[in-house]
Amino acid sequence: MIFCILAISILFSQRVTHNYSGAGEEQVGRDIKIKPLKNHLNTSLKCKTCHISEYPTLKDPGLMSCPRHSMYGEFPSSEEGPEVVVIDEMSENYTGVVFYHRLHSEMSEMGVGCTDCHHFNTSGPVINCRECHSNVRYRENVSVPDLKAAFHRQCISCHKQWSHENGCSSQCHLYNTPENQKNLTKDLTGKKHPKRTEPTKIIYEINCEYGNKVTFYHDEHVNLFRIECVQCHSSDRCVKCHDKKIKLSDNSKTAKIEKSFEEHHKPCFNCHKENACQKCHAGKEMARFNHGKSTGWILKSYHNRLSCMKCHKNQMPVKRLDRNCNTCHKDFVYGKFDHNKTGLFLSDSHKNIECINCHDKNDFTKNPECKMCHNDKFHPAHLPGKKRY
Amino acid sequence: MKDINRRDFLKTAAIGVSMSVFGTKFLKASDESPSGYRIGILVDTDVCVGCRHCEWACKVAHNIPTASLESYSDNSLFKEYRRLDAASLTVVNEFENEKNPSLPVYVKKQCMHCEKPACVSACIVGALSKLEDGSVVWDTKKCIGCRYCMVACQFQIPTFDYDKPIDPQIRKCDLCYDRRKTEKLPACVSICPTEALLFGERDEILRVAKNRIKRKPDVYINHIYGEQEIGGTTWMYIASKSFDNLKMPPLGNSPAPGTSESIQHGIFAYFVPPVTLYAILGTIMWLTKRRSNENKENRIEFEQEKKGVDT
Numbered sequence: 260m261i262f263c264i265l266a267i268s269i270l271f272s273q274r275v276t277h278n279y280s281g282a283g284e285e286q287v288g289r290d291i292k293i294k295p296l297k298n299h300l301n302t303s304l305k306c307k308t309c310h311i312s313e314y315p316t317l318k319d320p321g322l323m324s325c326p327r328h329s330m331y332g333e334f335p336s337s338e339e340g341p342e343v344v345v346i347d348e349m350s351e352n353y354t355g356v357v358f359y360h361r362l363h364s365e366m367s368e369m370g371v372g373c374t375d376c377h378h379f380n381t382s383g384p385v386i387n388c389r390e391c392h393s394n395v396r397y398r399e400n401v402s403v404p405d406l407k408a409a410f411h412r413q414c415i416s417c418h419k420q421w422s423h424e425n426g427c428s429s430q431c432h433l434y435n436t437p438e439n440q441k442n443l444t445k446d447l448t449g450k451k452h453p454k455r456t457e458p459t460k461i462i463y464e465i466n467c468e469y470g471n472k473v474t475f476y477h478d479e480h481v482n483l484f485r486i487e488c489v490q491c492h493s494s495d496r497c498v499k500c501h502d503k504k505i506k507l508s509d510n511s512k513t514a515k516i517e518k519s520f521e522e523h524h525k526p527c528f529n530c531h532k533e534n535a536c537q538k539c540h541a542g543k544e545m546a547r548f549n550h551g552k553s554t555g556w557i558l559k560s561y562h563n564r565l566s567c568m569k570c571h572k573n574q575m576p577v578k579r580l581d582r583n584c585n586t587c588h589k590d591f592v593y594g595k596f597d598h599n600k601t602g603l604f605l606s607d608s609h610k611n612i613e614c615i616n617c618h619d620k621n622d623f624t625k626n627p628e629c630k631m632c633h634n635d636k637f638h639p640a641h642l643p644g645k646k647r648y
Numbered sequence: 649m650k651d652i653n654r655r656d657f658l659k660t661a662a663i664g665v666s667m668s669v670f671g672t673k674f675l676k677a678s679d680e681s682p683s684g685y686r687i688g689i690l691v692d693t694d695v696c697v698g699c700r701h702c703e704w705a706c707k708v709a710h711n712i713p714t715a716s717l718e719s720y721s722d723n724s725l726f727k728e729y730r731r732l733d734a735a736s737l738t739v740v741n742e743f744e745n746e747k748n749p750s751l752p753v754y755v756k757k758q759c760m761h762c763e764k765p766a767c768v769s770a771c772i773v774g775a776l777s778k779l780e781d782g783s784v785v786w787d788t789k790k791c792i793g794c795r796y797c798m799v800a801c802q803f804q805i806p807t808f809d810y811d812k813p814i815d816p817q818i819r820k821c822d823l824c825y826d827r828r829k830t831e832k833l834p835a836c837v838s839i840c841p842t843e844a845l846l847f848g849e850r851d852e853i854l855r856v857a858k859n860r861i862k863r864k865p866d867v868y869i870n871h872i873y874g875e876q877e878i879g880g881t882t883w884m885y886i887a888s889k890s891f892d893n894l895k896m897p898p899l900g901n902s903p904a905p906g907t908s909e910s911i912q913h914g915i916f917a918y919f920v921p922p923v924t925l926y927a928i929l930g931t932i933m934w935l936t937k938r939r940s941n942e943n944k945e946n947r948i949e950f951e952q953e954k955k956g957v958d959t
């Protein structure tokens with residue numbers, strides 16, 4: 260164990276350089292110049308996301324070495340990003356490529372997002388590939404691929420199937436003259452990826468001892484549970500939709516990929532950790548999620564409009580909460596409580612009476628009663644104020 | 649005169665034999681690897697896209713006639729498993745990818761440049777030699793075409809110009825010996841679009857390979873082919889599936905020439921077999937001669953006795 264820690268510390272000490280050069284500009288690892296995010300103290304980031312040292316200072320920020328496995332990056336939307344990018348970094352050796360950035364960024368929204376290509380990009384501006392990837396192949400530090408490889412890996416990792424068909428110069432390396440480049444750019448401008456259709460409900464029919472039908476409400480997971488696409492679709496590649504081997508006449512355009520039990524259930528198991536197969540596998544189509552039915556707590560007016568996370572603070576899977584108002588509403592204590600928050604603005608005569616006068620035994624889950632003071636008034640026909648919501 | 653000539657002949661023969669015995673010391677493959685810069689090349693089969701540009705570049709670098717680079721995009725060749733031949737010192741083969749059938753696995757094949765090469769050990773004329781940087785090269789002038797190296801190689805790499813009736817040659821990857829003289833990378837490494845072939849110092853390459861496996865444990869199997877196999881090789885492979893399924897021969901970690909050389913350089917060293925053989929033969933001769941002498945003496949004695957009796 261000690262040896263392991265030692266090894267890691269040696270590794271870091273070799274790879275991290277904290278050279279400070281100029282105002283507000285650090286050098287991380289290789290010669291990458293990164294400006295710190297403006298007002299980055301106010302972001303939701305944890306300090307440890309970027310800083311190793313306990314007490315980072317302006318002179319010695321103690322940043323983690325780059326590249327590393329998971330990085331925080333903020334990117335513009337596909338509309339805000341560039342439409343066409345001309346890649347001619349090594350034009351002295353190779354024919355340049357006119358890359359349609361927008362189409363690709365639209366496609367990436369489905370999967371991993373911008374970080375699929377702009378990997379290891381920290382906050383701030385999008386770093387140019389050549390900042391990390393050397394354009395010399397015969398080099399000493401081979402831990403990072405060279406520029407030629409970096410470009411090709413990004414493209415061919417998806418275009419693997421098609422690269423064979425007509426060779427390099429018929430698909431990507433088309434641009435040779437500035438005029439040609441202009442024409443290509445013109446051709447591509449304005450093109451858009453067709454809108455991705457999202458399913459509302461999928462019923463999987465399978466052979467399974469627990470039940471041969473699995474009902475999956477896709478819209479529920481996206482809109483209600485607010486699960487990001489990446490969480491389930493992280494391993495989806497372009498070939499999932501774009502498989503040339505599948506004829507267009509086929510009903511399904513998507514490729515069927517053999518998956519193991521673990522791979523198949525992984526997206527579900529992310530949240531549904533309980534080992535209860537019958538919850539999903541049933542003999543018939545299952546009903547939509549209903550908070551009242553599943554938990555016994557019927558969501559009414561105000562609560563119904565909240566996102567799950569508003570109450571169930573932690574990420575999916577959610578934890579069961581108790582039913583005391585104070586669990587969420589910390590300020591709901593006598594003296595401090597503002598009744599207006601419930602949506603019922605109490606009239607002046609009711610403002611200063613104690614809770615228990617209307618709410619019997621201080622049980623706020625039950626309907627309030629007026630009989631303590633009024634004989635002829637009942638809830639909810641007669642309200643002690645005005646309802647605003 | 650005749651006697652002197654015979655002695656001279658024996659003398660030169662003895663010098664010649666001893667030279668050849670000591671000479672093998674320089675070619676001995678099972679010795680400890682020399683220290684210093686050792687080349688390592690990592691083939692990342694997960695990154696390889698099977699473009700076969702390496703095949704084209706190899707042919708161009710070795711002056712082997714070839715078709716245009718565009719013609720290499722034809723992937724119908726992958727239907728059959730291809731072996732090396734005198735006109736192709738490297739080939740790329742396609743293997744099925746169970747995880748994702750639409751993206752097959754491609755494996756490049758060429759001389760592995762073993763740390764302890766069996767071909768060098770088997771070569772009887774010392775045409776093959778292991779250089780300090782780890783590459784295994786051969787000298788065409790010395791080669792007599794015995795093809796022992798082809799039999800010795802576990803990877804079935806060296807090929808023979810069977811088509812050439814006059815002056816056929818043994819051929820295999822020489823890690824672009826001529827290109828490296830001018831500080832250039834081997835042709836295949838240089839052309840690879842995705843740097844699936846990573847060239848560097850062997851230790852550094854191993855470190856990178858281990859790092860890649862560590863970073864993507866769900867992609868790669870935890871095995872670097874060539875790190876330990878038959879004492880280590882210059883070319884090393886990482887892959888997403890077992891190397892047995894990629895037609896990489898399952899080999900132990902002990903170098904192939906180890907056993908044969910321990911016999912050759914142990915029992916056969918310092919004239920042991922000939923000296924023993926001649927000693928045994930000499931003893932037999934001496935014993936037979938003594939016996940026949942004794943018999944002769946006995947007969948003489950017997951005859952003398954007989955004569956004595958007669959007289």
